[in-house]
Amino acid sequence: MWINKTVSAGLLVLMGCASDPAVLWTGPVDDASLCEADLLPPIEIEHKVEDLYFGDALQQRYNYLLYHFERNGNYISARAYLDEANKVAIYGPYESKVTRVKTTDDDFQVLVVAYLKRRFSKIDTLNEGAGYQTLWEHKLDDKPSLELCDRAYQP
DSSP: OOOEEEEETTEEEEEOOSSOOSEEEEEEGGGOOOOOOOSSOOSEEEEEEEEEEETTEEEEEEEEEEEEEEETTEEEEEEEEGGGTTEEEEEEEESOTTTOOBOOOHHHHHHHHHHHHTTOSEEEEEETTTEEEEEEEOOTTOOOOGGGSGGGOOO
8 A cells, every 4th residue: 555645735645555556635634634553553564475386287376475364362364465455364263273263252253354445446355155255345435434543443
């Protein structure tokens, strides 16, 4: 994600992001605030490449970023394949990274989704028996919202 901040004639202009490179906001500098912090950043981000061979022939290459989130012992992972870098899928929450036993922690999931909304235009989740389902998708006519910023989340 990139944002170009320009101050001109007393106005702050925010331009560009991964999902919408248009002007995001223009207004007086006195009214401006910029959210640059995340309440729950991942504890680790891995860049992985997995090659699938049948015999000597490469059949599939998986090139992805794997995000690891932990909170109060619970664990959520998120995977973004780089050939579709605008979307991410989340897995969890689990009781721990090791056991992968499903648990309920709605506040944790809200924080992870808020982090991912600032970076991706589509967030899916894998539901057992139902496959992938979209949790959130940025629409081109959507305006930026404070829900993407830490100031909007009140546990």
